[in-house]
Structure formats: C-alpha cells, structure tokens
Amino acid sequence: MDLRQTRAFVAIYEAGSINRAAARLNVAQPSLSVQLRTLEDELDVALFDRSPRGVVPTPAGIDFYRHCQIILGAVEGARQDMRHAGREVSGPLDVGLIPTIAKGALASVLPGFTDDFPRVAMRVAEAFSGTLTEWVLSGEVDFAIVTEPPVPQDGLVLRLIARDPMVLVSGRAGGRTPFAPVRLAGLTGPLRLVLPS
Template identity: 40%
Template sequence: MDLKQIQYFIALFEDGSVTRAARRLNIVQPALSMQISKLETELGQVLFERGPHGMTPTDAARLMYRLYTPIMRDVENARVQLSRQDVIVTGRVSLGMVASETESVLAGSLAKFNALFPQVEVSVADGFSAQLIDGVEAGRLDAAIINKPRGRLSLDMQPLLIEEMVYVTGLKCSIDLPAAIDLAHPPDVELVLPTRRNGLRGVLDAMLMAANIVMKPTFEIDLLSTIVQFVEQSNVATILPRVVVQRKVDEGTLRAHKIASPPILRQIVQVSHPKRPIGPAAQALIDIIADEIRRVTTGVTPG
C-alpha cells in the first residue's frame, strides 16, 4: 500500500463514482480501477460494492477512510509546511465552528480566504463545542473554533478573542428598556435561550451562578437563527453574543442592550491535536474568521 493508492481510495470513497473520482484525480478510469483492485487484494478485503448507481463502500472501506483520512491530511500539511513560502498553497482544510460563528461570519470569511488561497479546498462543520472537540481528537477536523470549555482538554488550545453577550429585544417589546441591563434585576420580559447542551448557555449559566443569579427562560431553542427570528417577531428577549445579532441591530429590527452587571463574556478559542499541527492554510482561515468577528462586533477592520 502506498500513498497514491490511499489517495485514489479516498477520492473514490468521497465521490462514489469511478468517473468522478478519476476526473478529480486527473487520471483515466482503468488506472483508478486497477489501483483499487490491487488495494483490495493486498488487504484481503472488498472495499466497494459495484452497482448500477455507483460504488458503495463496505464496512471495511468506512473503517479505512476513518483511519487514513487524518494521515493523508498530515502528509499534505507536512508537504505544505516544508515547501518554500513562494509556492502556491494547495491542499484541503477541514475546520469545525460553533454555530454562532458559522451563521454570522463564515460566508464573508470564506470569500476572503478563497481570494487569497484559491487552490485550497475547504470543508466546514458546525455543531456544539463537545462534538467539534471529538472531531479534532478523531482527526476528522484539522482544528475547531469553539467556546472555551470549562474542563481540561487533551488538545492544544489557543485563545482567539473575548466577546461580550448582549440582552436583545425586538421592536415589539412592550417595555422601554435602558441602554444597560442589570441581570440581578432583570426586565419583566419572557426569555428565550439556547438549551443546556449549547456552549453559549453554559457560559451564561456559569457567569450568572458566580453572581448568585438564577434566570429561568420560558423557551429553550438551540437553533440560533430561530431564536433571532422569534425575538424579532414577538415580545420576548434573549441573551446572545453580539456577533449573532449585530446585522439585525444595524438593520434596525433588533435592539442590543449592554449587560452592565454581571458582564457576560465568552472566550472563543481554537483547538487542534498536539500530534497534528495546524497547517498554514488552516491557520490563515482561522485568523480571517477571528478578524471578521472583530470587524462585525466592533465596526473596526483589523489591520
């Protein structure tokens, strides 16, 4: 088994078709089929079931994909890092992000990244922080941008930025609220918050507990875009990171009130596997995303 065979296998596994995989690899179909057959003979395993609708991976193929994808990513990262800096950066970046950032700044960040690194393929997964940590540990993700976890991690962790969370209401809110809110004496408005599975809720609950404050939401929803729409269309309030709501605030459909006491701050960090250093392309994408968050929340474009 050599690296080329593994590369061919991964392309066929992801594309599900000899035709598409061969086109992606820029080789003829018989060459791809021959290498996959040699690989199956060497392993003593059938990797794909041939059918009228393409190539269906077997359980052995799924296991091989999970085991070898991180290895190939490490090989590519090593190749890029060992190359001269004036060589065009290529390869693939697989990044995880908490939903609050994907919904807010991902599209703009990807546009900027693609303009700088047009030869790099990017895959982004969103989810809860715990899910993304699992993805980095398993090698499915190069790195992840998450809320700083309260417990200790076996991963490398680097701080990116500290972001304030704000008290948010819509135009239908029937109470005239001050510019700054004291959560020890909260407004008489029903709350909608993320569920306790969500890292944002963990940050909020931990800071309220430290201030001996208990807040019981009337509604709990994990989909942040739904929370924003709900607040926009009804007489409820929420507490979310400013980056999530800033666009609606700028449009005038939501109002963001500073939380004066206790200030609710969440720390965004990047995590990566200590044995799989982040490649230059992945780090560049993370830096662009962090700059985009700062730009959205402060109105200042980083230098």
C-alpha cells in the first residue's frame, strides 16, 4: 500500500463513485479501478460494495477511511513541519543572566521571544558575572549577559549590548550639586562603596 492508493481510496470514499473520484483526481477511471482492486487484494478485504449507481463503503471500508484520514493528516503535518524546519530556529538554548536582569528585564522579553521562536527550549541560569563567564567557557550556557566584562581570552567573544547609567547617592554634607555629573577621579575624602556580594 502506498500514499497514491490511500489518496485514491479516500477520493472514491468521499465521492461515492469511481467515476467522480477519477474526475476529481484528474486520472482515468480504469486506472483508479485498478488501484482500488490492488489495494483490496493487498488488504484481503472488500472496501466497497459496487453497484450501477456508485460505490458504498463496507464496514471495513469505513474503518479503513478513518485510518486513511489519520495517515494523510500525519503526512501533511510532516510536510508542513519540514517546509518550516529549514527556516525555523529550533532546539535548546541555555542562557546565563546576572540576577538583576533575570529578575527584571527577562519578564518583559521572554513572552515575545517564545512567540517568535516557539521551537526553542530556553533554559535560564542565574549567577554573577565571574561564574557566568566560567559557564560560557565550559559550555554550560550558550551565552551570558554580564556587567563585568571578563578579560579577553580564547573562547570568548565580547559584545557591548547596553550602557547602564549609574548614580552616586550621597548625603547633603557632601557639598555636591544635585543631579550634576560627577567624575570618579574628582571624588575626595572617604567614600564607602556598597556592592552586591
């Protein structure tokens, strides 16, 4: 049994006539009759009762039609998948993010990404810059977004994707003009710096 026979059977079943099915498929009626007889011989069962007014499916023909719908549906689904397979990005994607991005920006970006790339299975790992760099080098993640650029080395490609504005917060006693730019070199006196650890 092949797909040509399966399609021929479905056309005959749906048309209720070998002649009408032949016209629908744009093939000669005798050729379609031969395909049907060959199929019935292979299956060792009569699929239709024939009469001068057309064909009527037997109980086996009704069951076989259901199977054919599944088969042809699966074939069409596979055809559609393969048409898109060459153009569609798919597979796993392991991403490393620093905690501030994982908790903030990811929530606004992820829904759009999953809509655009439904066949990509994204896994997000969260750590600080040094650990993420090690994970990229070891292959644990495909790429990472970090705030502390690592020392350039083989196996790493660095690309600036954003600049993050930083703000100096100080008390009034510091004598600084509010909201005026400050150069780090110009800061004098004891300055306590708090960083996440």
